[in-house]
Amino acid sequence: MYKNQQIAKNIYYAGVNDRQKTKFENLHPLPYGVSYNSYLIVDEKIALVETVDACFGDEFIDKIQSQIANRPIDYLIVNHMEPDHSGSIRQLRLHYPDVTIVGNAKTLSMIEGYYGMTNNVLEVKDGDTLSLGTHELQFHLTPMVHWPETMMTYDTTEKVLFSGDAFGCFGALNGAVLDTEMNLSPYWDEMIRYYANIVGKYGSPVQKALEKLSGIRIDTICSTHGPVWTKHIPEVVSIYDKLSRYEHLDEGVVIVYGSMYGNTERMAEATAQGLAQAGVKNIIVHNASKSDPSVILRDIFKYNGLIIGSPTYSNELYPEIDSLLKKIEIRGIKNRTFGYFGSFTWAGAAVKRLTAFAEQMKWETAPIVPEEKQGLKPEAYNKCIELGEKIASMLKKA
Numbered sequence: 001m002y003k004n005q006q007i008a009k010n011i012y013y014a015g016v017n018d019r020q021k022t023k024f025e026n027l028h029p030l031p032y033g034v035s036y037n038s039y040l041i042v043d044e045k046i047a048l049v050e051t052v053d054a055c056f057g058d059e060f061i062d063k064i065q066s067q068i069a070n071r072p073i074d075y076l077i078v079n080h081m082e083p084d085h086s087g088s089i090r091q092l093r094l095h096y097p098d099v100t101i102v103g104n105a106k107t108l109s110m111i112e113g114y115y116g117m118t119n120n121v122l123e124v125k126d127g128d129t130l131s132l133g134t135h136e137l138q139f140h141l142t143p144m145v146h147w148p149e150t151m152m153t154y155d156t157t158e159k160v161l162f163s164g165d166a167f168g169c170f171g172a173l174n175g176a177v178l179d180t181e182m183n184l185s186p187y188w189d190e191m192i193r194y195y196a197n198i199v200g201k202y203g204s205p206v207q208k209a210l211e212k213l214s215g216i217r218i219d220t221i222c223s224t225h226g227p228v229w230t231k232h233i234p235e236v237v238s239i240y241d242k243l244s245r246y247e248h249l250d251e252g253v254v255i256v257y258g259s260m261y262g263n264t265e266r267m268a269e270a271t272a273q274g275l276a277q278a279g280v281k282n283i284i285v286h287n288a289s290k291s292d293p294s295v296i297l298r299d300i301f302k303y304n305g306l307i308i309g310s311p312t313y314s315n316e317l318y319p320e321i322d323s324l325l326k327k328i329e330i331r332g333i334k335n336r337t338f339g340y341f342g343s344f345t346w347a348g349a350a351v352k353r354l355t356a357f358a359e360q361m362k363w364e365t366a367p368i369v370p371e372e373k374q375g376l377k378p379e380a381y382n383k384c385i386e387l388g389e390k391i392a393s394m395l396k397k398a
Contacts, residue, residue: 001062001066002062002063002066002067004040004063004066004067005176005177005178006066007039007158007160007177007178007220007222007228008155008158008220009158010041010042010043010134010135010158011039011040011041011042011155011158011160011222012039012040012067012277013037013038013039013043013228014038014039014048014060014063014064014067015035015036015037015038015039015052015160015173015177016035016038016052016053016056016059016063017033017034017035017036017172017173018030018033018034018035018036018053018056018172019033019111019172020055021033021034024170024222025198027197027294027389028170028197028198028292028294029292029294030170032170032171032172032186032190033170033171033172034172034225035083035171035172035173035225035226036050036052036053036056036085036173036224036225037050037052037168037222037223037224037225037226037228038050038051038052038054038060038076038085038372039162039222040064040067041069041132041135041137041155042067042068042071043132043133043134043135044132044133044134045074045075045132046068046071046072046073046074046075047073047074047075047076047077047102047130047132047137048064048073048075048076048077048092048099049077049079049153049162049222050077050078050079050080050085050086050162050164050224050290051076051085051086051087051089051092052084052085052087052088052257053083053085053087053088053302054083054087054088054090054091055087056086056088057088057091057371058091059315060088060091060092061088061091061092061095062325064095064345065095065114067254069094069320072096072098072099073092073099074099074100074132075099075100075101075102075122075130075132076089076092076099076100076101076155077102077103077137077162078101078102078103078107078111078225079150079151079152079153079162079163079164079362080147080149080150080151080164080165080224081107081110081111081114082147082148082150082165082223083114084208085164086111086114086115086225089101089111089115089117090115090117092347093117095172097307098120100120100121100122101117101120101121101122101124102121102124102130103121103122103123103124103149103151104123104124104125104126104139104141104149104151105123105255106143106148106149107149107151108121108135108248109149109256110149111359112129117218124139124151125139125141126139126140126141126356127139127140127385129156134157135155135157135158136155136156136157137153137154137155137156137262138153138154138156139151139153139154139380140152140153140154140209140212140213141154142164142166142205142208142209142212143205144202144205145165145166145199145202145205145206146163146165146198146199146201146202146205147207148374150164150166152164152166152209152213152217154216158219159217159218159219159220160218160219160220160221160222161213161216161218161220161221161222161340162222163221163222163223163224164223164224165198165199165223165224165225165228166199166209166223166240167221167223167229167236167237167240167254167392168191168194168223168224168225168226169187169188169190169191169193169194169223169225169226169227170190170191170193170194170225170226171186171187171190171226173226173227175203176227177227177228178227178228178230179227179228179229179231180223180230180231181231182227184227184232185259187226187227188239189298190226191226191239192243192249192298192301192302193235193294193295193297193298194225194226195239195240195243195301196243196294196297196298196301196331197294197297197298197365198298199244200297200301200331201245201330201331201332202244203243203245203246203332204244206240206243206244206294207241207244210237210240210241210244219233220233221236222240224361234292243301246332246333246334246335247335248300248301248302248303248304248335248336249301249302249303250276250302250303250304251280251281251282251303251304251395252280252281252282252283252284252302252303252305253280253282253283253284253302253303253304253305253306253307253388253391253392253395254285254286254296254299254300254303254305254306254307255268255271255272255275255283255285255286255307255308255309255348256285256286256288256291256296256306256307256308256309256321256324257285257286257287257288257308257310257321258287258288258289258309258310258311258313258317258318258319258320258321259287259289259309259311259318260311260318262266263311263319263343263374263375263376264309264310264311264341264342264343265287265331266376266381267309267341267343267370267372267376267380267381267384268307268309268341269285270376270381270382270384270385270388271307271309271339271341271370271384271385271387271388272285272388273283273384273385273388274384274385274386274387274388274389274390274392275388275389275392276388277385277388277389278389278393279392280305280388280391280392280395282303284299284303286299288318288320288321289320293323293324293327297324297327297328297331298344300328300336301333302335304335304336304337304395304398305336305337305338305339305391305395306336306337306338306339306363307323307338307339307340307341307356307387307388307391308321308324308338308339308340308354309321309340309341309342309343310322310340310342310343310350310353310354311342311343311344311350312342312343312344312347312348312349312350313350315347315349316349316353317349317353317354318350321350322353323336325357328361329357329360329361333361334363335363336363336364337363337364337365337366337391337394337395337398338363338364338365338366339356339359339365339366339368339388339390339391340354340355340357340358340365341369341370341371341384341387342354342369342370342371342372343371343372343373343374343376344371344372344373344374345373345374348371348373351369352370355369364394364398366387366390366391368383368386368387368388368390369387370383370384370386370387
């Protein structure tokens with residue numbers, strides 16, 4: 001029934017699209033959906049790389065059978081055990097009871113823990129190979145990109161890297177699979193958002209993985225989410241390299257604020273005015289109560305300047321701002337130019353909390369800290385403009 005797209009010689013796409021789920025991991029919105037990518041290598045022996053979310057098991061099996069008819073699957077390669085990729089293992093075993101599951105020691109332990117399977121498995125170590133006939137697969141362990149069991153599988157014959165979640169992005173695939181056959185404009189920001197929220201904590205392991213792969217010729221990258229990369233591999237690798245070094249992708253400043261009655265919002269607007277007057281072109285302003293945290297984090301990873309404003313709320317930070325700071329801390333974001341401001345009605349705590357955050361992050365921080373009691377007045381307004389101008393000046397010198 002299905003006609004699966006050929007990725008390279010004897011390699012076929014067998015993934016599915018999810019346009020129903022509203023949030024990835026019940027956290028991150030999916031306005032464009034998401035794909036779960038799986039691949040068939042059809043040789044003297046047949047290998048399947050990854051499965052898909054359990055909700056799409058029937059469609060997945062149909063796609064496999066459309067490609068290989070009554071032939072058995074000899075190997076299932078499991079690069080990553082997250083259930084959106086491993087969820088159909090049980091269903092696959094019902095149709096192909098003799099399939100050998102291939103994974104490293106941590107993978108096989110998780111397969112037992114998730115699905116109770118211990119039989120007919122093959123443990124591989126870093127650098128091990130597996131011959132399918134013409135195609136020879138080589139396994140590269142890449143722990144903590146972004147789970148401890150993650151690995152990548154490299155087809156040495158066709159120079160195809162099956163990269164797990166690395167180099168992936170949000171967004172369903174709208175007919176085409178290869179990057180050369182689609183409009184990529186929606187996917188670039190979704191790649192940054194995916195990295196910032198899913199992989200962002202693990203910059204050092206990503207750097208180790210990139211170093212490990214640096215000597216390998218790669219003609220095609222088959223990730224578990226998003227397009228198959230061919231022509232645009234240099235751009236994709238560059239994005240991951242910069243993000244994992246916590247380097248910005250573009251010049252600009254993100255302003256994030258919380259506001260109950262509009263006074264802190266006015267401070268944010270004045271700060272943005274100061275940035276613009278000083279020549280900053282990319283100014284992204286987020287109301288923390290309205291913008292999704294995944295989008296805010298994407299922009300913080302993308303740009304080199306960050307300004308955060310918060311009112312005092314129950315002698316603490318505004319809850320959405322407090323939550324955002326924890327997300328930033330968890331990801332260990334480095335190399336940002338930072339400014340902050342605060343407001344209060346009877347007891348000021350926001351600026352004190354933001355000062356402690358700035359010290360913890362060890363970012364270059366502006367010495368101008370506007371703080372207002374109750375309604376915004378000319379002195380604090382002008383100080384917010386000065387803050388914007390100062391951040392702009394600091395970015396120019398960086």
